[in-house]
Amino acid sequence: MSIEGGHAETAIELAALAPGPLEPVGARGLPALWTFGALGFLIGALLVGLTVGPFPIGAWAIVEAAVSHLPLLHVHSPLTPLQSAIVWQVRAPRVALGGLVGAMLAVAGSAYQGTFRNPLADPYLLGVSEGAGAGATILIAFFPSAAGTELLPLAAFVGAVVAVTAAYLLGSSVARAGGTGALILAGVTVAAFMTAVQTFLQQRQTQTLQQVYAWILGGLSGATWHEVALAAPWMVLSAAVLLSHRRILDVLTVGDEEAGSLGLNVKRTRLLIVVAATVGTSAAVAVSGLIGFVGIIVPHTVRLLVSSSYRAIVPLSLLIGAGFLVLADVIARTVLSPAELPIGVVTAFFGAPFFAIVLRHSRWVGL
């Protein structure tokens, strides 16, 4: 070995010992593989939702029909007018509403868990559902003629917003700056009161009982494009606000004090997140009733399988929540066909065992 060679070796050794150049560090963010996986899951779920039904229509035909609506491609729809009506007027609005509601509940659930730093938080934490129930019942009880119109979702929406506003005002007036315990208790209090109002009205006018129950049990049957158009803007706006707060939700994980010392106005941020989640969830509840479990299990599944950073949890919850609810609705409308199962039964029946498996095989590290 030459002397130069020896020198070179020493130089390499020295280079290895010396600290390397400073490389920027990064957060894990949104893993590409999981994102494509979740997107694929959603697209698959949408296709299943459009193809499955008492009147089978092939997935490829639906894709061709969809493409035929695009300009310049000159693809002819292979569907008959009847098939076309079934796909676009019956199944598509239902699938679209299911996707929107599922995405909304999962995103709102993840935002609530983040902002309250509580794994049990779901979008219904501050009384959205009870308020919506009371609003709908008041309408059905006092204005029976309005029950079938679009005033029903409006009444539910107003009831939900009123309940959460009351809970928030009560909770934040008693809590020291930043405490979330009082807020959660205030939510429980308002929810109990709303339930009392709702039950009283319902018992007083038993002839409306069935109508009220049908609404509360919820589901996506009878979904129309009109309902989609009614609820979608609120949900899209809400989801956009929550998605844009994904880094802020990470900052909130260090607690109110430290987030405050990092320059965040914690109270105002929490209010903004709660308002956004409430508006979106209220819109979802107004058009679909109560669908439990989605807001809890979808974010936790992402948390356990992918990452505990909200930069991953919020967007992946949106995709997976949408796909999950579309599939749950397919099951709800096929297993007892022509009768329908309440969709909440399906989300819990399939969601609970799946989540049990995820929980069992992951390392629980909290929020």
Add this chain to the structure above:
Amino acid sequence: MKPSVEASQVSVTLAGVRAVAEVELAAEPGEWLALIGPNGAGKTSLLRALAGLAPVTGTIRLNGLSYAGHQRRELARVVALVPQLPETPPALTVAEYVLLGRTPHIGYLGAERHADRLAAARAIDRLNLRAFIHRELGSLSGGERQRVVLARALAQAAPILLLDEPTSALDLGRQQEALELVDELRRQEGLTVISAMHDLSLAGQYADQLVLLDCGRIVAQGSPHEVLTEATIAACYGAEVRILHDRGAVFVLPTRTVRT
């Protein structure tokens, strides 16, 4: 020189109780000021007030900025806080956690830019944490976690560092290590350090200025030699101690009167 921390007539009232009363203090740029005093003396409340986390009467100026006249985000670029029991989300990685320290430099809905990711890397390097970048906080020891929290505060790039009992959860060796590290950062980065400290001997060795609080009021203020006397400690802490002077440092030793 214009002081970087200035508190005048600062009082904090919590749930009707005066936790801090009419405190006057000033720290020069690059100085280490330690708040000492018995439990409940108001050390933490005063630190929280300086960090803008407690309702305050009086005026606080940090590098000339005040909470009344400036946005919280602007102040967070000037002052960083390491609480006594920092919240360290167990599943966040060291890199992610340290990056959170850049929050006051990032737009409300913005994302970290290259400069932020470099600043975080630099803070991680300064605290010898490069090997831990991808480790989750839950897998670190107490001493390692303390360094990670310091790295987050350093990434904040604030010239004033507030530390609440920075060594309370550490063993003797890790205590010295952490305080040496803070002192080194203070010298190299020119940080002004204000720390609440329990151990009087450590406070006397590291701080330039001691402020002794009792029941929210300042009882004594000055160099360790001036503040750490047997009489003041007996009066404030109700403790029997001996003060030893060794190689320019002051040591406070609890003693016991042997009864015969």
